[in-house]
Amino acid sequence: MPSLVCHQLSYVWPNGESVFAGLDATFPDGATGLVGRNGSGKSTLLRILAGDLPPSSGSVQGPSRIGYLPQQLVLQADRTLADVLGVAAALEALERVTAGEGEQADFELIGDRWDLEGEALATVERLGFSGLDLSRRIGTVSGGEAVLLAFAGLLLAEPDVLLLDEPTNNLDRRARGLLTEAVRRWRGPLLMVSHDRELLETVDQIAELRDGELRFFGGPFSAYQAALEVEQEAARRAVRSADGDLKRQQRELIEMRIKLDRRQRFAKAQAGNIPKIVANGKKRMAQVSAGKLKGGHEADVAEARVRLEQAEDAVRDDDLIRIDLSRTAVPAGRDVLLLEEVVLRTGVRVSAHLRGPDRIAVVGPNGIGKTTLIDAITGAASPVAGRVDLRVPTRVLPQRLTVLDDRETVLAGVSRLAPSADDNTLRAELARFLLDAATIVRPVGSLSGGERFRASLAALLLAEPAPQLLILDEPTNNLDLDSVAQLTAALNAYQGALLVVSHDEPFLADLQLTGRIVLSIS
Incomplete structure (x- = not known):
């Protein structure tokens, strides 16, 4: 199997900022985990290798058949599953040939894959789908299921190289396990960007992109950490x-x-x-x-x-968020949230009682209603039945980090949520969230992923009144491993009650949870 080779690869953003320059690297057979801070250029490098983005200079050599799964997967809701799997045209050709209406182009499209439908169904079955109707619309499945189906489409295309950008985002525990097993079975070069520590334990080597340079470390993520x-x-x-x-x-x-x-x-x-x-x-x-x-x-x-x-x-910067959030403290035993026989529109029934500084994880398969539960707690949507009794000031960190307006500066956005705090106080507090004087006067829309995450978290934790219940919906999605460590440090300093929706087990383990709410349909 030929390797994927970068020669003197460079990329410069339209504003003149260099992402990397003169990059030389070889990605051989086996799985390589690509790690690095947000904004270091991981996704940009993957897009260049996939042929989705032309480099500013340099070249990429290797196989022409490359399977690429982007981080932000955009699929039109009316596309069929067969279309997403990349087999729709061939299946239509098979139908015409079977009906005696086939032409030469149909035979060429089919090639030797006369059992393509069976092959497609077997592939998706390995990823957790059984009895799938390939004429079904992609808009009827969850986001996590759509990612798995797009991944199955890559496998069916039999590429020489696989490129995956944060493939386990939005996947539940079962789906993560199935994708991880498929990655283990892959033969040939595979390069994936991921913050999923469990998935990174399956790779043969780690490639770290830092300050525009690539360094390779043999072994899985734990070996990289030790080295x-x-x-x-x-x-x-x-x-x-x-x-x-x-x-x-x-x-x-x-x-x-x-x-x-x-x-x-x-x-x-x-x-x-x-x-x-x-x-x-x-x-x-x-x-x-x-x-x-x-x-x-x-x-x-x-x-x-x-x-x-x-x-x-x-010596690498050991930048961690270090904050004092005594205003968010909740006395032990004080009632924070009561859920009494709450029924969600997904059919899930939930009862729970949070007291004092409880730290609770909300877990369950994709589509079960975790985000719907958050909406019911905050009043964004009403449950089908039952009672929600929220007794403390609450803030939510949504998946898409929409806490601040893209057009406002960080300082203005945080000031809007904390109107009684003066600018000097806010500047000092934002510095504790690793947001310097130059960053906080920039529009939120211009921030990197890690900066936007820290700004959103700061806005919530500094808001008035101080949140005594903080709700986070898949907070580690799209965060690099440094940002996950920063988030963990901030949450461990937070003294209020915590409700976290996440499939990231290592992250949850670091939060010192006091309990779990497991959603399931009884």
């Missing part, structure tokens, strides 16, 4: 060593200056006892000697400072 920690510990030791060397060189420079100063004072004191011409000669020699000595020490200090800067550059 990175060893590297970073060595970098931190180098910083300590370089810092100590700089301080030593600075002390020696100060001591040298003190010695020179004493020598000059002594020379002045002795100048009156010797002839002027001799004194001037000694003065010139002393100045030359002092200059050399001083220059040598200053050069040593400068070199030590450069070594320290280089060592510091090798």
Whole structure:
């Protein structure tokens, strides 16, 4: 199986900002997990490799048959499942041939795949679909099911290379497991962007895109983390060593200056006892000697400072959201939310009682009604039956991060939700969410995914009144692993009650949950 090769690949945004330049990489057989911060260019690189986006310069060499699953999958609701699977035209040709109306073009379209319908049904069955009607419209299935069907279409096309961009977004636990198993069985080059730590444990290597450069680490994500920690510990030791060397060189420079100063004072004191011409000669020699000595020490200090800067550059930023949210605290035992025999339009029946700083996960298969439950709690939609009793100020972080208006600046948007706070206070608070002075005066629509996420989270947590119940709907979708760590740190600092809809089990494990609401149709 031929490899996928990038040669001197570069891409520059229309505004002149470079994403990466002179990128050389080879993606061989096996699965490669592509990781990196939001905005580092992962999806851009995948689009270039797929032929969906032309590079600014450089080239991509490799197989021509490439299967590409984009992150934002857009499917017209009236398309049939057969169309999404890429078999509609061939199945229609089969019907014509079977009816005795086939033409040469129909035979060419069918090729040797006379059992294409059976092959298609077998493929989708491996991904959890049974008894599927291929004439069904894609608009009648959930978003997660649509992703799986699009993935099945890639497998049916039998490409030489698979490119997947966040393939497990919006998939429930069962669907994630089925897709992961399909990835395990794939033979040939496979490159996928993902923040799903469980999926990344199935890969043969990790490719990290950082500061416009690609680095490869053998093994799954856990091996990458271990290698990175060893590297970073060595970098931190180098910083300590370089810092100590700089301080030593600075002390020696100060001591040298003190010695020179004493020598000059002594020379002045002795100048009156010797002839002027001799004194001037000694003065010139002393100045030359002092200059050399001083220059040598200053050069040593400068070199030590450069070594320290280089060592510091090798240490990665450990940027985590660090906040004090005492205003959100809920006393233990205080009633927060009561759900009494609530029936959703999906037929699910829910009863629950949240008290104090409970941290509850809402889990269940795609389409069961998790987002519908959130709408019922917040009053955005009424349940079919039952009672919802919400007793504390509540805020919701939706999947699409629509908390702030794209046209307003971050500072203006947060100020709108916290009207009594002055700008200086908000600037200081936003800095704790890793949003600097330049970022908070930009329109929300211009932010990167990670910046928009932090701005949305800040807007909710700083809002008035302070939210004592925070509801998050699939918060880790489309977040890089650094942003997931930042979200986890922020939520662990949050002192109110928490209700989280998520299929991301490692993320939920890090939240120190106190319980779960499992949605199912009884």
